[in-house]
Amino acid sequence: MVDLQDRPDLLVVNGTVLTMDEHGTVIQNGAVAVSGDSIRSVGPAEKFNIKGAARIIDANGGIIMPGLINTHTHAAMTCFRGLADDMDLMTWLNEYIFPAEARLSHERVYTGAMLACAEMMLSGTTCFADMYLFEDAVAQAAARAGMRAVAGEVLYDFDSPNYGSIDKGFDYTLELIDRWRNDPLITIAVEPHSPYLCAPDLLRRAAAISEEHEIPMIVHVAETAGEAEQIRKTHGKSPVAHLADIGVLSPRFLACHCVAVSQEDIDLLRAHDVKVSHNPESNMKLASGIAPVPAMQAAGLCVALGTDGPTSNNNLDMFMEMDAAAKIHKVSQMDPTVMDAGTVLRMATIDAASALGLGNVTGSVEPGKKADIIVIDTHKPHLTPMYNICSHLVYAAGGADVQHVVINGVPVVDDGRLVSFDAEAVMEQMEQIAAEIRGLHDWTAKRANTGAKAGKE
Numbered sequence: 001m002v003d004l005q006d007r008p009d010l011l012v013v014n015g016t017v018l019t020m021d022e023h024g025t026v027i028q029n030g031a032v033a034v035s036g037d038s039i040r041s042v043g044p045a046e047k048f049n050i051k052g053a054a055r056i057i058d059a060n061g062g063i064i065m066p067g068l069i070n071t072h073t074h075a076a077m078t079c080f081r082g083l084a085d086d087m088d089l090m091t092w093l094n095e096y097i098f099p100a101e102a103r104l105s106h107e108r109v110y111t112g113a114m115l116a117c118a119e120m121m122l123s124g125t126t127c128f129a130d131m132y133l134f135e136d137a138v139a140q141a142a143a144r145a146g147m148r149a150v151a152g153e154v155l156y157d158f159d160s161p162n163y164g165s166i167d168k169g170f171d172y173t174l175e176l177i178d179r180w181r182n183d184p185l186i187t188i189a190v191e192p193h194s195p196y197l198c199a200p201d202l203l204r205r206a207a208a209i210s211e212e213h214e215i216p217m218i219v220h221v222a223e224t225a226g227e228a229e230q231i232r233k234t235h236g237k238s239p240v241a242h243l244a245d246i247g248v249l250s251p252r253f254l255a256c257h258c259v260a261v262s263q264e265d266i267d268l269l270r271a272h273d274v275k276v277s278h279n280p281e282s283n284m285k286l287a288s289g290i291a292p293v294p295a296m297q298a299a300g301l302c303v304a305l306g307t308d309g310p311t312s313n314n315n316l317d318m319f320m321e322m323d324a325a326a327k328i329h330k331v332s333q334m335d336p337t338v339m340d341a342g343t344v345l346r347m348a349t350i351d352a353a354s355a356l357g358l359g360n361v362t363g364s365v366e367p368g369k370k371a372d373i374i375v376i377d378t379h380k381p382h383l384t385p386m387y388n389i390c391s392h393l394v395y396a397a398g399g400a401d402v403q404h405v406v407i408n409g410v411p412v413v414d415d416g417r418l419v420s421f422d423a424e425a426v427m428e429q430m431e432q433i434a435a436e437i438r439g440l441h442d443w444t445a446k447r448a449n450t451g452a453k454a455g456k457e
């Protein structure tokens with residue numbers, strides 16, 4: 001018997017536990033005991049006194065595993081999902097997204113982020129890293145929803161609709177750090193947008209804050225070849241070499257995308273122990289390219305997964321992201337052995353936690369870690385039979401198969417229903433925001449994706 005002197009607050013039983021610990025331990029008919037916000041013990045079910053638990057979650061023969069971690073998104077961009085698709089990054093940003101974002105407010109970002117939290121929790125994501133405007137609203141939304149989040153206000157060289165000039169942007173970031181310092185769910189990061197929108201001085205100031213407060217620094221890096229070209233023209237080197245030269249790379253630096261990087265760039269990233277967030281669906285949708293992830297992993301880099309914002313993906317489902325990550329590199333290298341399912345699962349769990357500096361907090365089902373746990377219902381036609389758990393999770397399962405979600409010891413999705421807040425009310429508020437956005441412009445006049453040319457409309 002596992003020594004459970006006190007009654008656990010929660011016992012998750014009757015499932016296969018995929019721990020994602022360093023040995024890749026899988027426990028058939030396992031159980032996980034939770035006390036307060038933390039995992040107390042993990043093992044075969046027969047070692048637990050089931051009657052002793054205050055609350056029981058029955059996994060019903062399914063999979064008990066760590067919650068998925070989305071290492072790069074712009075959650076509140078749910079406000080603009082589907083507003084503009086099928087165009088390149090710069091057209092999309094300059095002609096559609098920036099004009100729409102000029103009307104953002106704290107309240108709208110809060111609603112957009114709440115909606116994103118509902119979508120993420122229902123599809124098994126327990127933690128996300130966010131970069132956006134009015135980021136205090138995102139932190140408030142995540143805390144209210146009961147989600148773990150790493151949140152950072154975007155910083156760039158021009159005036160922001162939130163804080164105005166860059167000095168105020170740094171003040172805003174420092175206030176966020178102060179306000180959320182002891183929060184159980186929220187970590188603040190410093191988040192300059194990218195080397196193409198941030199001068200070296202801004203990037204150095206951000207790096208100093210990251211170092212002083214020991215918080216992540218999250219930056220878009222080498223998302224497209226066009227961006228790399230622009231940096232080469234301005235600074236005479238690649239975006240990664242430029243960042244290394246100005247002295248801002250560190251183990252706390254999370255570089256998002258890293259599509260347009262060379263082997264020398266990869267070696268530089270490794271030398272500084274920089275972490276990478278890979279966003280394959282966004283990179284495909286915006287035709288940005290394919291990040292050389294197998295080469296990064298071969299060099300020993302920690303590469304995690306992220307969806308990017310819900311306007312460039314267009315969903316926040318990490319199961320779909322895992323599927324895409326596993327397949328895109330196979331076809332690009334014409335080699336089906338690259339990016340196997342187990343590797344991809346690590347990128348969405350334990351490697352993602354490490355990339356965010358949360359490796360001791362979350363990302364695996366192990367005693368002492370916070371109880372961020374999901375249960376997958378495998379009693380479904382598309383998951384029967386199950387020869388290999390990792391294979392099913394990456395190639396066959398979807399967010400809709402998530403049955404239970406526990407974050408920081410609190411059940412937030414129960415039998416497929418969100419229980420931590422009223423998602424219906426948030427959807428109604430979002431419809432009001434959308435009505436105003438629709439009224440801003442004749443968006444459809446510019447849009448190329450109506451299918452009209454093909455005679456579909």
Ligand SMILES: CSC[C@H]1O[C@@H](n2cnc3c(O)ncnc32)[C@H](O)[C@@H]1O
Pocket residue numbers: 074089093097098101131132133154193220223282308309312
């Ligand atoms: C990310 S918050 C700041 C700013 O960036 C815009 N943005 C959204 N997605 C992307 C992307 O993939 N690359 C670069 N910039 C992006 C967002 O709309 C905000 O204005």
Ligand SMILES: [Zn+2]
Pocket residue numbers: 072073074220256308309
């Ligand atoms: Zn992004």
